Amino acid sequence: MLHLEQFRKLYNEFLVLKIDDLRMEQGIYWIKGINGSGKSTLLKAIAGILPFHGDIRINGVSIQKQPVVYRKLVNVAEAAPIFPGFLTGTEMIRLFAAAKDAPPQQAPYFIESMKMQTYINEPLGIYSSGMLKKLSLVLAFLGNAEIILLDEPLVTMDTESLQILYTWITERHSKSGTTFLLSSHQPLETQVIPALRTLLVDRQTVTYI
Numbered sequence: 001m002l003h004l005e006q007f008r009k010l011y012n013e014f015l016v017l018k019i020d021d022l023r024m025e026q027g028i029y030w031i032k033g034i035n036g037s038g039k040s041t042l043l044k045a046i047a048g049i050l051p052f053h054g055d056i057r058i059n060g061v062s063i064q065k066q067p068v069v070y071r072k073l074v075n076v077a078e079a080a081p082i083f084p085g086f087l088t089g090t091e092m093i094r095l096f097a098a099a100k101d102a103p104p105q106q107a108p109y110f111i112e113s114m115k116m117q118t119y120i121n122e123p124l125g126i127y128s129s130g131m132l133k134k135l136s137l138v139l140a141f142l143g144n145a146e147i148i149l150l151d152e153p154l155v156t157m158d159t160e161s162l163q164i165l166y167t168w169i170t171e172r173h174s175k176s177g178t179t180f181l182l183s184s185h186q187p188l189e190t191q192v193i194p195a196l197r198t199l200l201v202d203r204q205t206v207t208y209i
């Protein structure tokens with residue numbers, strides 16, 4: 001369903017990633033690799049927020065040929081999200097929910113289960129890094145994307161919130177077949193995600209391990 005073909009990403013003529021042919025079926029994937037190996041670059045390219053050479057297709061929809069349709073199929077939470085400090089959490093959620101055609105009951109479920117009610121109407125400028133991380137995760141879960149990309153989702157999350165996030169991932173995957181790509185330096189709980197598959201970003205390419 002996700003297919004990278006003749007993919008090349010260069011920064012200032014320096015080749016960071018070279019992936020000739022990579023196919024990923026529906027599933028939950030752990031993207032591993034040392035610092036600077038290219039994990040965030042890979043996720044941003046799949047998210048459609050970074051230009052590259054070659055093509056990426058989701059269920060045959062090409063980002064190069066049908067960029068608007070493609071971007072509806074994928075949601076992303078970046079490692080260190082930056083949001084405008086003058087907007088509230090509720091305003092951000094409203095924007096994303098409209099853009100992603102999210103059903104009305106979706107956001108309240110995520111806000112309550114992650115226990116964000118006490119600050120969701122506050123401006124984002126006062127949010128801690130963990131509060132911002134939770135908001136970025138809620139935004140990534142809005143709508144019904146085929147693929148959800150979570151860059152370092154475990155960072156800054158407390159133990160209780162991590163368990164809630166694991167529940168969201170496994171529920172969405174089992175109910176809707178959503179594919180997840182999770183980059184993480186911390187080990188992911190394989191008891192909670194038994195079918196986890198691992199991809200290693202190393203020496204400018206990506207391989208299954």
Ligand SMILES: Nc1ncnc2c1ncn2[C@@H]1O[C@H](COP(=O)(O)OP(=O)(O)OP(=O)(O)O)[C@@H](O)[C@H]1O
Pocket residue numbers: 011012016033034035036037038039040041042
């Ligand atoms: N905007 C940029 N301009 C130039 N080089 C960049 C840029 N962004 C990333 N790089 C380089 O691309 C390489 C891959 O970076 P990337 O952030 O994708 O790695 P990563 O695997 O996510 O790292 P980490 O585990 O430290 O988060 C690094 O060598 C980095 O210096």
